[in-house]
Amino acid sequence: MDMGETGNPEEGVHLGQALLENGxxxxxxxxxxxxxxxxxxxxxxxxxxxxxxxxxxxxISKGVRLFCRLHSLFTPVIRYEDNFLFDYSSKKEGNMTVNYELID
Structure with a gap:
């Protein structure tokens, strides 16, 4: 940090660990x-x-780094189109629905 290589101690630990992991x-x-x-x-x-x-x-090292980066993102890199999916605000248990259908 004193030399300006990192902004905070946590970033410095990550940098040191990267140097260690890469030999x-x-x-x-x-x-x-x-x-x-x-x-x-x-x-x-x-x-x-x-x-x-x-x-x-x-x-192998580049593949592992890429894998780790892709899985550490908050949003997935590959997105599936889910235009056909719907989210219902009210949900009922299956047995309540079956009983309701039998009464009508």
Whole structure:
């Protein structure tokens, strides 16, 4: 936040977690997920543990990110046309309707 990379602490945690999940940084003992506490993280490239991902890993990663984004939206991306559906303001239980029809 001090450097202007994020606007609030929660956004900073999401950014750190994204760096961790994509293999850019890691906890020095690989025991923790990213959290806003005084624990040590290192860049994988600096300590020699960075391994470039294959093309298949990139495709899978992009697919998972797309899936997560689509399912986190408030409105669905794919909308079905429901012009034939009606919403009734008053509803009755089925047995009340059957009894009413039998009396008439």
């Amino acid at each position: 850019i940084i890691h906890h020095v003992t690989d025991k923790h997920q990213f959290k806003p506490e005084p624990v040590l993280y290192r860049f994988r490239y600096d300590d020699g543990t960075y391994h470039p991902r294959s093309d298949m890993h990139d495709v």
